[in-house]
Amino acid sequence: MNFIRFIKGSIRIILHGSKTYYAWLIFLLVLIIWGGTGYANQLSEGLIKTHMRDSVSWAFYIGNFTFLVGVAAAAVMLVIPAYIYNWKPIKEIVIFGEMLAVCAVIMCILFIIVDIGGPLRFWHMMPLVGTMNFPSSMLSWDFFVLITYFLINLTVATHLLYSIFYKKEYKRKLVLTLVFISIPMAVGIHTVTAFLYNAMPARPFWNSALLAPRFLASAFCSGPAILLILFQILRKVTKFEIKDEAIWRIAELMVYAMFIYLYFTVSELFKEFYSGTEHILYWKYLLFGIGDNHEIVAYSWSSISMGCIAFVLFLIPKTRKNLVTLNIGAVLIYASVYVEKGIALIIPGFTPDVLGQIYVYTPSFTEIRTATMIFSLGFLLFTFVVKIAIAIIFEGYDIDVIRSKKLRTIESSL
C-alpha cells in the first residue's frame, strides 16, 4: 500500500509541469510515434528494411547497444570518487547515476529486441523456459549481468527515493551493500559486452586482448560527461549543491581515463601497423580506406580529433576550470565515443568480411527511425525519473504533501 502510494505520488509529479516540460514531452512523443511506425514497418517486412546484410550482420542497433552499455556502466562509476573525496551530495550523485544507468539498460534491451529476427522468440534464450547456452555463449552472460545490474540500480534508486518520500531513514546496510556490488557489476557489464566481440577469432579486428580494457576506458571517458552536464543544470534550477571543485574533480578523473584510452589505442595501432600482417586490413579500412572504399575514414578521424581536443581541454587546468570549455569538452568526448563505439567499432569488424568481400554499410531510414524511437523513449523515461527525483529530493515533495493540500502549490511551481 505504501509503495503504491509512492508510485501514485510519482505519477502525479510527472503529469504536471511547466509549458516547457509539456512541450518537451510532446516533442518526445512525436518522435516516439514517428520512430514507432518505422519499427512497425520493420516488423512486418523483416530486417531487410535495415541495411544490414550477410556481410555486415550487426550494425547500427548493436552499435547503439554497445555505446549505451558503456553509459550505464560509467554512470555508476562516479560513486567511487564521491565516496573517496567525501562529496556532500553523494546520495544525490548515487541516485542520479543509478537512474541514468537504469534508463540506459532499458534502452540496451530495447536495442537488442529490435535487432533480433524473431523478437517474440526472445524466451528461447532464457534459462528454465528456454534452452540458455550458459556458460558457453557470451550473450547468455550478458543477459544475466544486465538484468542483475538493472535490478540492483533500480532497487537502490527506488529505495532511496522512497525513503526520502516517507521521510524515513534508508536502510543503510542494504543500500551500501548494493552500491558496492554495483561498482564491480558496472565493470562486469561492459567487460561481458566486450567479451561478446572478443569471443570471435573469425573477426581479427575484435580479437585483441585489449578490447575489454579499451571498452572500459572509453566508457569512463564519456559516461560521466552526461552527469557533468546534468549536475550543472541541476545546480542552476534546483537546490542541488555541488561545488565547482567536485565538477573539476570529475573532469580530472575523466582525463585519466582518456589518457589510458589513448595509451591503449596507441598500443593497438603499434601492434597492427608495425607487424604489418594481413590483419592490418581492418584498421586500414577504418583509418585510410581500402582501394576505392573510404566511407568511414571521415568518421574515424573526426572521432579521434574530437577526443583529442576534449583531452586537451580537460587536461589544461585553465580550460578545465572554465565551465564553457569544460562543457564543450564534455560534449566533444561524448560525441567522439558515440562515433567510435558505433561506427568505428562495428563496421571495421565486418569490412572486409571473412571472405575478403567489402560491403558498404550506411544506416537505413528504418534503422534511424527505430533508433529515434528508442532514444526518445529513453529520454522520456529519464526525464520522468529526474523530475520525480528533483521533486522528492529538492522540492520537499513527500507523503505529508500528498496528505495535505499543499499539493497544488508545489505542482504549479515545478
Next chain:
Amino acid sequence: MEKNKSRRSFLKNISLATFSALSLAGCNMKEIDEFLQRNFKIMSKKEKDEIVRNLELKYKEKYNKEFHVSDAPAMDGVSFGYALDLSRCIGCRRCVYACVEENNQSREPQIQWIQVLQMEKERGVDFAHSDVHYNPEKVPEEGHFYVPVQCQQCENPPCVKVCPAKATWKEPDGIVVVDYNWCIGCRYCMAACPYGARHFNWGKPEIPEKEINTEMHYLGNRPRMKGVVEKCTFCIQRTREGRYPACVEICPVGARKFGNILDPESEIRYILENKRVLVLKQELNTQPKFYYFFGV
C-alpha cells in the same frame, strides 16, 4: 452504494472471463502450439513426429503439393567428410544453383549457401584479393583458380559455441544443424563464423512453387521463415538416405567428393590418406570437415 460496487465488479469480472474464453477459442491452437514448441533437441519422438506432420500439412496448404518432411536421425558409425579438388574446380557455379534448387533457398531476396571465390594463381589462397562476383564469358579464366566455400561443418564450431539459445548444434554424424523454429535471429553465429557460411533471412523468403523440392528434412531444406539463420547441411535430407549432396552430383568436372570418414573404403578416406589436403583458416582451430586437396 455497496451493492452497486459489487454488481459493477461482478460485471467486470464476468466480461473479462468471457473475453478471455472467446480469445482462447479464436486463437489458432496450432499457431500457439508452434509458438510454444520446444527446442528440437529436447523433444520426445512423439513430439517430433507431431511437429513434422503439422509441417507437412502446413506446406501442403501453402504450396498445394504433397510434402515429405523427414526427421531421420544420424546413422551410427558415420562421420561425414567432404573434399574439394582445387586443381579441378573451374568456377562454373553449377553447384551453387543445384544447391539452391535442392535446398529450397529463397530466390528473392537471394540466398546462396555456396559462394565461389575467384583467386589469382600468383597470390594463392588470399581472401583479401578474391572476388565472388566474377562474371567472364567462359571459365576458367587464365591465371585464376576457384575456391568454393560453404559450411565447413567444423569439429569445433564457433557458431555452436556462441548461439545463446542452443538453436544450432553439431549432430553425431558431423552435420551442424539449425532448428529454424528455435532460432531467435540474433546473428551472433554469423558474426562468429570464419567462413561466411551462415545466411540470414532478412526478408520473407520466396521460392517459386514449381521449383520447390518436396523431399525435406526438418533440420535441412524445409522452407524457412523470415528472421532465421540457415546454411549448408550437407544435404541432410539426401545424405541420411545414403545419397550424395546435390553439389557433388552436379559438379561437371568431378571436383567434389563426399563420404563417411570412418569407412576405410570411402573415397574421402582415400583422399585424406593419399592426397595433399589443406583446410581454410587452419590457425583458427575450427577443425573443418571440408577439405581442399589437389587431385593433380
Next chain:
Amino acid sequence: MKEERIKNIKVPIFTAVFCIGLFFGCQNKESGNNNDLQKEKVRPEKVMATNEDQEIAVEPPPFTEGIYPCNDCHSDIVPNPKRRKLVDMHDSISAIFNHDSANRWCLDCHDMNNRDSLRLASGKLLSFEESYKLCGQCHGDKLRDWKVGVHGKRTGYWNGKKEYLLCVNCHSPHSPHFKALTPEPPPVRQEDIN
C-alpha cells in the same frame, strides 16, 4: 456478509472457467494416425573394394548416332596400316584430333582388324565398355583415382553402389581437354538486395 462471499468465490470461479477453457482448447483435436512416420528405409548394401578381376558397372559409351557397330562398314574395307591423316570418313575427328597427335594415331587404340574393339599395347582386345583400361595404360594415376571414386563426376550412393561414368563420357578421346564453360550468374550484390 453476502458481498464478501460473492467477492470470495469470484476469483475461484474465474480461475475455474479459465482453466476449463485452456484444458479443452489446448487438447490436440487430431487423434489421427499416430503411427510412426519412419518408413523402413532400405539401406543399399555396401560395395566391396574393387580389384582387377571385378568389372565396374559404368554408364554406356557415348557413341555418335549411327556409327556403331563399326564392322557394318569395316568388315568390307581392307585395313590400311599406314599412318596418315584421314580425309574421307572420320575427317571431322581428324580435324580435332590432338590426343598426343605427334606420337599417336587411330590404330594405336582402335584394333585394325576388328573395329568394334579397342586394343591395348599388348594386343589384347577390349570392348568399348572397358575403355577405361585403355586410358589407364598411360593415365595410370587417374585410373587408380577413378576406381576408388576420387576422379570424375560422382553420383550414386556414398554408402552403397556408386555410379561410374566412363572416361569418355566426360573427356572426348580424340580431343580430351575440357572445354571452358559459361559460368552461371554471379550472386546478386548485397547492396542490391531490397
